[in-house]
Amino acid sequence: MKLHKESKGTLIVAILFIAFIGTISIYYLQLWSLIILIPLLVMLGLIFWFFRVPTRAILDHTENVIAPVDGKVVMIKEVFEDEVLKANCIQVSIFMSPLNVHICRYPVSGEVIYKKYHPGKYLVAWHEKSSTENERTTVAVNSLTNHQVVFRQIAGYVARRIVFYCNIEDNAKAGHEFGFIKFGSRMDVFLPLDTEILCKIGDKTKGGLDVIARLRD
Numbered sequence: 612m613k614l615h616k617e618s619k620g621t622l623i624v625a626i627l628f629i630a631f632i633g634t635i636s637i638y639y640l641q642l643w644s645l646i647i648l649i650p651l652l653v654m655l656g657l658i659f660w661f662f663r664v665p666t667r668a669i670l671d672h673t674e675n676v677i678a679p680v681d682g683k684v685v686m687i688k689e690v691f692e693d694e695v696l697k698a699n700c701i702q703v704s705i706f707m708s709p710l711n712v713h714i715c716r717y718p719v720s721g722e723v724i725y726k727k728y729h730p731g732k733y734l735v736a737w738h739e740k741s742s743t744e745n746e747r748t749t750v751a752v753n754s755l756t757n758h759q760v761v762f763r764q765i766a767g768y769v770a771r772r773i774v775f776y777c778n779i780e781d782n783a784k785a786g787h788e789f790g791f792i793k794f795g796s797r798m799d800v801f802l803p804l805d806t807e808i809l810c811k812i813g814d815k816t817k818g819g820l821d822v823i824a825r826l827r828d
Contacts, residue, residue, distance in 0.1 A: 615714065617774060617791045618662035625658050657709075661794065665712055667819050669786035672720055673755045676806070676824035677785045678816035679718045679762060680798045682707040684823070687812055692801045695725050695751045695761045701802045703823060705816055707792070715775070715790040716819045717752065718800050719760045719826070723781040725751035728773075731766075748775050748790070752783045756826045761801040764792055786819035802826070 614622075629651045636644035686704035707713060731746040746766040754760050764773045775790030777783070802808075802824055810816070810823040 612659070613664040613666075614659065615662045615664050615791060617793065618658070621658060621662070621793070625655055629655055661709060661713065663712060664714065667786075667817075669784075669819050672785040672822075674826045674828055675785065675822045676718050676760070676800065676802060676826060677716065678705065678810075678818050678821040678823050679716045679800060680705050680707055680713070680816070680818045681711040682798070682816055682818075684810050684812050684814045684816060685797075686799075687808060687810070689804070690801070692761055694727075694749055696759060696801060699804060700761075701804060701806055701808065701824075703800045703802065703808070703810065705798050705800075707796055707798070709794050712818060713792050713794075713796075714788050714818060715764055715792060715798060716786050717777075717783040717789050718762055718785060718823075719752055719754040719758075719783065720785045721752040721754040721760075721783050723750060723777050723779055723783050724753050724759070725749065725761075726775065726777060726779060728775075746773060748773055750775065750777060750789065754826060756828045758803050758826050760803075760826075763799040763801075764790055765797040765799060766792065800824075 633648050636647045682705040685706045688702055689699055690702045692700050727749050729747050748764045751759055751761045766773055772793040777789040805827050807825040
């Protein structure tokens with residue numbers, strides 16, 4: 612199983628902690644140490660699972676908007692996006708649990724025209740105000756259909772680390788990685804009002820594979 616590069620620091624700390632606690636518990640508790648060791652090994656297994664990088668066949672897309680993350684669609688509504696678009700648009704929000712793959716992918720192909728990191732609060736990720744008040748990043752891409760599409764990584768109550776690797780003028784490819792969020796959070800995608808929405812609230816998404824909308828050329 613391939614692991615994401617963001618796993619390195621977390622795994623080193625987890626392995627050292629488990630080795631230390633395991634050594635002490637075996638020395639003092641002997642067989643009873645299994646009561647401590649088994650939960651710790653399960654925790655380590657969950658960390659490996661969280662940082663897994665699945666193999667996915669990413670296709671080329673022009674009009675299609677691709678699910679940027681694995682998760683569950685929790686919001687589809689018209690909103691006013693005031694950071695980049697400064698206009699009404701359709702917001703599609705996908706919530707990620709700690710068991711989901713947390714690679715963040717471009718929802719559309721085109722050119723990166725905007726990026727910004729915002730410090731903020733750590734409201735639960737499904738809270739409506741988390742899109743504007745939580746720690747977050749905002750990225751905008753001018754799509755191949757000449758639409759501006761904005762998407763936002765949002766830290767949740769547990770997630771306290773967001774990374775994004777894109778730069779302005781980068782070539783964005785729908786379904787390909789641009790960032791990572793640690794331990795559960797949310798991704799918002801802001802689309803033009805005339806976009807054809809192909810998902811519904813409650814849908815489970817596979818990042819890089821599922822088509823959630825289609826831009827009108």
